Amino acid sequence: MNGHMNEQMTTEKPPVLIESLENAVLTLTMNRPERLNALTPPLLMSLLQALRKASLNPQVRAVVLTGAGRAFCAGGDVKEMAAAGVSVQTLEERAAHLREAMDSARLLREMPKPTIALARGPVMGAGFSLALACDILVVSDSVKISTSFISVGLSSDYGGNWLLAQRVGARARWLSMLSPVLSAEEAARAGIADMVVPDAELETEGNRLASQLASAPTLAIGHIKANLNAVESGVTLGRAMDDEALRQMRCVMTEDHREAAAAFVEKRAPRFAGR
Secondary structure, three states: HHHHHHHHHHHHHOOOOOEEEEEEEEEEEEEEEHHHEEEOHHHHHHHHHHHHHHHHHHEEEEEEEEEOOOOEOEEEEEHHHHHHOOOOOOHHHHHHHHHHHHHHHHHHHHHOOOOEEEEEEEEEHHHHHHHHEEEEHEEEEOEEEEHHHHHOOOOOOOOOHHHHHHOOOOOOHHHHHHHOOOOOHHHHOOOOOOOOEEEEHHHHHHHHHHHHHHOOHHHHHHHHHHHHHHHHOOOOOOHHHHHHHHHHHHOOOOHHHHHHHHHHOOOOOOOOOOO
């Protein structure tokens, strides 16, 4: 019996997504290092469920998305796609299933708390889309970034084309159609990467940034994100200012704003609670 139990323990597969909540920072680690964290349905659904919970959990004040091993994410697992063969689902059924999984990118973009991607090595395809969906993209000097969809006869998913166009404008057409592989410095110059750090310092710098954001006034950050997302959706200046005024007054009514005002008067650093 013990032998059977030991066999079960040794054959148990590690989780495809590792979740760790520490000091209000939720770190989500894609955990398929042997496949460069290539995306599979179980990984994608685990990520979607984790992000849904994180967006509603007041104990989470910042989210970090990263990959185990030497890669952030090599995109969809093409080997598994080939093995799956021809689907019996209709076009509409397949599109609906993909669209549900793609909501993870929307959550990274729109949840009312800061999201950070920490990336090293390959950042490709849908993995690149997920990185772009985060508010801040920190890369190591080992990173290799590419849209890469065109190389396997695909267009884009997880908001990749839209998110890339928000970052680089019309240059997104070049990057999507020709799919060059960008170094860390090239990605920074193009406005894709927000920060480049030595590979050995990626986790240290990423954790420092996440801790800084997690200790900030979370509700105010959520309203800042809503303001910026509205701009990207094409609202007029007048409508943007209407919404901005309402969100600003909501911030004025928060505990964090009252704490900041008191700290200013008392000449001390504020202690924000995210309320």
